Amino acid sequence: MSRTKTPTHPMEALLKSHKPTKISKGQELDASIVSLSKKGILFDIGAKAYAVLGDLEVKEISTYLPYLKAGNKMRVRIVAVESKDGYPVVSMRKFFQKGKWDILKEKKEKEEEIEVVCGEYGKGGVFADFMGIRGVVPKIQLTERYINQPEKLAEQKIKVRILEVDEEKNRLVVSQKAAALGISQKDLKEKFDKIIEGKTHKAKVLGVSEFGAFCEVEGVEGLIHISEISWEKVSNAAEYVKTGEALDVVVVEKNLTDSKLNLSLKRLTKDPWEDIEKKYPKDKEVKGTVVRKEKYGYFVRLEPGIEGLIHISKLSGEEKFESGQEVRVFVEKINNKGRRMSLLLPQKEKPVTYR
Numbered sequence: 395m396s397r398t399k400t401p402t403h404p405m406e407a408l409l410k411s412h413k414p415t416k417i418s419k420g421q422e423l424d425a426s427i428v429s430l431s432k433k434g435i436l437f438d439i440g441a442k443a444y445a446v447l448g449d450l451e452v453k454e455i456s457t458y459l460p461y462l463k464a465g466n467k468m469r470v471r472i473v474a475v476e477s478k479d480g481y482p483v484v485s486m487r488k489f490f491q492k493g494k495w496d497i498l499k500e501k502k503e504k505e506e507e508i509e510v511v512c513g514e515y516g517k518g519g520v521f522a523d524f525m526g527i528r529g530v531v532p533k534i535q536l537t538e539r540y541i542n543q544p545e546k547l548a549e550q551k552i553k554v555r556i557l558e559v560d561e562e563k564n565r566l567v568v569s570q571k572a573a574a575l576g577i578s579q580k581d582l583k584e585k586f587d588k589i590i591e592g593k594t595h596k597a598k599v600l601g602v603s604e605f606g607a608f609c610e611v612e613g614v615e616g617l618i619h620i621s622e623i624s625w626e627k628v629s630n631a632a633e634y635v636k637t638g639e640a641l642d643v644v645v646v647e648k649n650l651t652d653s654k655l656n657l658s659l660k661r662l663t664k665d666p667w668e669d670i671e672k673k674y675p676k677d678k679e680v681k682g683t684v685v686r687k688e689k690y691g692y693f694v695r696l697e698p699g700i701e702g703l704i705h706i707s708k709l710s711g712e713e714k715f716e717s718g719q720e721v722r723v724f725v726e727k728i729n730n731k732g733r734r735m736s737l738l739l740p741q742k743e744k745p746v747t748y749r
Contacts, residue, residue, distance in 0.1 A: 417443075417475055419472055421471070423439055424440070425445065426467050427463070427465060427467075430455075430462055430463075430464065434455070435452075435455065439470070445470070448473055455486075458489075468486065470488075470489075494527060495561040498527070507573045510551070511523045512531070512550045512552060513528075516530075519531050519532040519533045519536075519544070520536065531554065531567075533601060533608060534571075534617070537575075541608070542601050552573075553570070555572040555579075558652060585613045586653040589611060589614060589648065591645050591646075593644070594642050594645075595612065598610045598638070602635060606622070609655075611643070616656070618635070618657045622657065622658035623635065624660050625666050625667075626698045626701075643657040644657065666698065666700050670728055674725045675725065677724055682695055682696045682720070684721060689706075690706050691705045691706045692715055694721060694737055703735070703736060704737045704739060722739075723740070724740065
């Protein structure tokens with residue numbers, strides 16, 4: 395009675411067709427991938443014998459398989475001259491440490507997608523992992539579905555395109571939006587070059603955060619920092635701009651490093667501190683509104699963008715002003731460069747501290 399012969403695995407067949415040759419443990423050499431699968435990788439090390447990947451590293455290889463193919467060359471190290479099966483064993487540790495950066499550089503150059511695993515959402519964006527390298531997806535580089543709910547991406551696998559990769563700085567910046575919309579960095583650069591610094595452009599608000607409004611100007615990413623929304627103090631950007639809104643902005647600066655724009659809303663209007671001393675000369679009596687109390691006194695708004703301080707040293711201690719209350723004050727002095735104004739309450743006699 396004949397027995398059915400078990401089919402030979404292709405890798406086993408390749409191994410049996412080659413006889414091991416003498417090599418040195420610890421030797422480093424260039425190897426070419428002959429075949430690869432989740433069960434391991436077979437290397438041509440330039441001798442009569444093919445070599446196999448060590449068992450411990452085989453457990454790590456599945457993450458890398460989408461980025462490797464037969465014919466790829468890489469540096470390996472001989473960890474065993476002969477395994478129990480009679481074949482040389484090599485290590486790809488150098489590739490695990492450096493090769494992934496080479497993959498990222500190549501993918502960026504070719505504008506190809508990679509898959510990352512998302513982590514938590516932080517101030518800079520959504521953290522992402524690529525084969526142990528920690529990167530970030532800036533909030534503005536998320537798709538519309540997640541830009542206002544970035545925390546929902548935690549533990550999800552997403553396709554991205556690479557915006558920045560720097561091994562020395564251990565920096566990786568990727569874009570979900572570029573992958574989803576097929577945005578080419580070359581096309582983006584052409585659009586970026588056409589935008590003129592100092593000019594007014596139409597912007598679409600993509601999202602609002604604690605530090606400003608993310609916008610898109612003619613397909614280019616931009617940010618209106620919270621300090622550039624209004625001449626007056628802004629504590630909540632969402633009170634001034636809304637997601638989806640289209641508005642005029644001034645391009646304050648073009649960041650050539652990452653093709654981003656710094657934008658401004660407030661510079662569409664005149665700076666209220668221009669000629670401030672002519673409008674509010676010393677000793678002038680004016681009407682203002684109390685906007686907040688601090689431990690060192692009361693802040694009074696005279697007009698949008700112009701606030702003055704009644705310092706605690708100029709108060710009797712009996713004042714109980716409420717936010718929104720109207721008061722009459724005198725201009726004591728102005729620091730134009732520091733954009734600060736000292737105010738006094740009306741008194742029958744000027745206090746000793748008054749100069």
